[in-house]
Amino acid sequence: MQAKTYIPMITKLNHVSVFVLDQDSAYNFYVNKLGFNLHTDAAMGPGMRWLTVCPPEQPDLEISLMAINAGMMFNEESAAQMRALVSAGTFGFGVFECKDLQATYEELKAKGVEFTKEPTREFYGYEALFKDDSGNWFSLAEAKAG
Numbered sequence: 001m002q003a004k005t006y007i008p009m010i011t012k013l014n015h016v017s018v019f020v021l022d023q024d025s026a027y028n029f030y031v032n033k034l035g036f037n038l039h040t041d042a043a044m045g046p047g048m049r050w051l052t053v054c055p056p057e058q059p060d061l062e063i064s065l066m067a068i069n070a071g072m073m074f075n076e077e078s079a080a081q082m083r084a085l086v087s088a089g090t091f092g093f094g095v096f097e098c099k100d101l102q103a104t105y106e107e108l109k110a111k112g113v114e115f116t117k118e119p120t121r122e123f124y125g126y127e128a129l130f131k132d133d134s135g136n137w138f139s140l141a142e143a144k145a146g
Contacts, residue, residue: 027053030063094139096138127139
């Protein structure tokens with residue numbers, strides 16, 4: 001009897017969404033402040049826009065900067081609730097890595113990025129916390145050597 005070779009059904013994540021209050025402002029924040037690359041900026045029908053950016057060293061991961069508008073995903077009531085959650089900093093979260101946290105922190109702070117926690121050594125690593133222009137918050141961690 002021959003052993004069956006397992007082939008994983010899911011092989012990677014290539015798109016993830018960050019809900020934003022304004023796509024033009026989010027474009028400016030992610031591209032001009034964080035230094036991400038624009039991947040796609042395309043009209044998707046009346047009042048809809050597909051806007052994705054990529055971290056410079058991870059071009060196969062597209063971050064979709066999704067406007068919170070009534071339409072296909074949200075009715076007006078749920079869109080208003082989502083905008084309130086994002087604005088309050090209670091919805092979005094992610095972890096970004098960098099090679100030199102202190103230098104990256106200083107550079108981003110000089111560009112006007114709002115940090116809610118300065119670089120701090122924690123039991124799990126070296127990190128700082130910041131918010132995007134919509135209120136989503138992120139951990140910025142120094143990549144571990146090795």
